[in-house]
Amino acid sequence: MSEDPVKLTPMLEQYMSIKAEHPDALLFYRMGDFYEMFFDDAVTAARELQITLTTRNKNTRHAAPMCGVPWQSAQSYIADLINKGYRVAICDQTEDPRAAKGLVKRAVTRVITPGTVFDDAILEAKSHNYLSALYDNAANSHSGFVWTDVSTGQWTGVEFNRQSDLWQWVQKIAPSELLLPQGYSVSRHCRLDGVRMLHMPQGHFDLKRAAERVLQIQGVRDASVLDLDGKDELMRACGALLFYLEQTQMCSMDHLKPFTLLNLSRRLLIDEVTESNLEIFIRLNGRKGKGTLRHVIDDTITPMGGRLLEDMLRHPWRDIAPAVRIQDAVLFLHTYDNCRAALRQALKNIYDLERLSTRISIDRATPRDFTALRGSLAALPKVCDALLQHPCVPDQSDTRKQTETLPEALRHIVNNWDNMEDCTLLLEAALLENLPPVITEGCLFKKGYHADLDTILDLIEHGEDKLQEILEAEQKTTGINKLKIGYNRIFGYYYELSRSAGALSLPDRFIRRQTLANVERFTTDSLKKLEEELLSAAERRKSLEYKLFQDLRLHIAKQRERIVHLADIIAQLDYFQSLAHVGRQNNWCRPALIDDANLDIREGRHPVVESILGSENFVPNNFSLDTKRRLCLLTGPNMAGKSTILRQVALICLLAQMGSMVPASEAKIGMVDRLFSRVGAADNLTQNQSTFMVEMMETARILRQATRRSLIILDEIGRGTSTYDGVALAWAVVEDLAKRQNASLRTLFATHYHELTALEGRLPSVFTMNIAIREYKNDILFLHKLVPGPSDRSYGVEVARLAGVPAPVVQRAKAILTVLERGKTRQHNAAAAISISLPGLAAHEARHASIRTALPEISPAPAAAEHPLVRLLQDIAPETISPLEALALIVEWKKLWGTEPAVPQKISAALEN
Known part of the structure; x- marks a missing residue:
């Protein structure tokens, strides 16, 4: 008779039902201050993260392998798993455990995949991390390829008429993830090492649904605004990519910038083979860093500048005008060292504005992200001022004339500058200098930012003083100076008075709480109210600060367009100064x-x-x-x-x-x-x-x-x-x-x-x-x-x-070469006799035959003759001869010196010594 099936606890039943919705991801299940994993996920996570694997309900039929990581430090563990190609589903508590009746409600709030990473702990600061999708229409040979860096909101795409071009670009972009229609097979000539490929149902590439999704997310009514009108394959790829983002991130992707079609006609095209051969990003041995072109010319200071440099290395300009515009700015910063030095110093205080604003927009920001944003915005005036520190105009206070003397690209930046003083002042007035890593623990806002918060902060900071004030007021009212205030965890705050001091004569507003042998303990409505305020102040502070933080986040999120505009400007300035600095350091010229x-x-x-x-x-x-x-x-x-x-x-x-x-x-x-x-x-x-x-x-x-x-x-x-x-x-x-x-x-x-x-x-x-x-x-x-x-x-x-090839091999090669060179003249004459106009295969065969007949025969190396000394050595038994006999033998060998063939080199050296 079979055993009854194992009955899971309510918690594990909830875990298993959520896990069933995400079978291809490791489920991080929030329990208190930990993310826990169970069963196969626990075994995998423990192995990959090198953490302890334990067992829940050990030694019972309900035993379940489990492991966990602290909630506050989970990002580093998630980073390890993502870098190893895993997907991680984050399952959070969706209700306050203190208010929950029974099992706390939980749900997956996002799925982190290699192509959908927002956290700096996982991302390379100066490199893009791409999620991509393609749709290839075999009927008309058209294909669309789109890619996005979700951490910055940048996305773009290209449409192709040849499949070979499509796969060149897929390899060139090298996305972390590639979305493909179900049943579509990758070209056998395409090498996609390290790319996670995911096949999606054909319905996700439906043209009508894709168009609706793209227009809604981008906030436009017509595809022509995005240059997607009539580009059906590209639209399908865009739609599938957006669906995947919504499915994994479970929030709107309206932080994405306007879609931009990459205009290949204006760009120098460098295929993936050439990129590799020229070692632009990666050396031929597969390593990054020293030995690559990027390493030499990347002196950018900000992450935005580094990513712009990466983009320009991938597809430089083909048109002269934009390239010359950059050259003018670079030459200016190359010429004026003080200006460039001031700019470099100012840029050191700028953090990753693109990724910061993205996390703020999608509600993934931490308090320290706001600290970084505040510091970056505060540094903006110095960045702009640095551009005006050049001696072209004697009057340094005349900003207008200083601006007019700048090259076009820099002048455009200064004229469109936005210091965002309103946001800077708001963040400086609102947030404390040192913020905690999470928003749920309070200690975020300064005094004076919000009246209700000030009241709570005053209560927390001066609670003891308020207790003393209420005590002194009661002592004065009752006339009993021996009245005291005490506290214990059972009764809370209370008044205490000994019986001998007149406890029985207290006014009626004093309510008896406890009677002991010598003392009585009382409370009053005013004391209970103060007690309630004091004991709940910390929680009320956390709750109010959480709400205020969300309000602040929403306000800053509405400024994303301004922040992204500044990020683009900072990226350009950083790109210009990097090229100028490298040119100056290495004595390069303007071409x-x-x-x-x-x-x-x-x-x-x-x-x-x-x-x-x-x-x-x-x-x-x-x-x-x-x-x-x-x-x-x-x-x-x-x-x-x-x-x-x-x-x-x-x-x-x-x-x-x-x-x-x-x-x-x-x-x-x-x-x-x-x-x-x-x-x-x-x-x-x-x-x-x-x-x-x-x-x-x-x-x-x-x-x-x-x-x-x-x-x-x-x-x-x-x-x-x-x-x-x-x-x-x-x-x-x-x-x-x-x-x-x-x-x-x-x-x-x-x-x-x-x-x-x-x-x-x-x-x-x-x-x-x-x-x-x-x-x-x-x-x-x-x-x-x-x-x-x-x-x-x-x-x-x-x-x-x-190169160190052994001498006998080199000598033999020289002998063979001498024989070959005897036919050199005949080979040259045979090659010259070939008609240049001879077409196709016949030409190849004629060359082949002519050169073959011109080559001389090469004799094998002759066998070496045996020297007399070799025979003598073979006949000697060294262990049976005396020193004098050995000396006599050496004298005899000397007599044989000079006989043919030549004595081998090692024997020659021994005899000479």
């Missing part, structure tokens, strides 16, 4: 932005490599492209610096179009619309793609998508396959690039295939350069200098020796 496709860089440097080596150890180089010289074939040995040259040209163009100064003595940059790179490759084992396959896929994308205003850098195309195939493919790629867009593509092509240099003079736009080296006494010195013409050879064997 000239031009409207043609030419490129001229004088003494250019790689910003990241220079920051690591130091300016005195980095060799600058000149590089230019013009109408007649569009494709540079760059040759030279490994370690000479070819990849550095390629990357530094691309990074200088990127920096210039951000409005930044650049690491060069002078530069003229023709605006770039797309930046492509094919630098290095690795296997993608998860998608069954070899190094060569990855290389070819990236090359194919460049050949298909490059435009006449693009900049292309290619490094070692074809090295992932055999020499013959590699040369053939590299040759064909160079030909194709040289002919595309009427021979106007700007390309830097680094290669070890010296056969390609034969294309110089045969294709009108192709020219060669190499990284110079110097040979001295069988050694090579890397000069890291870019010079015209091809290199004479690759110096691969010399580089191998420098």
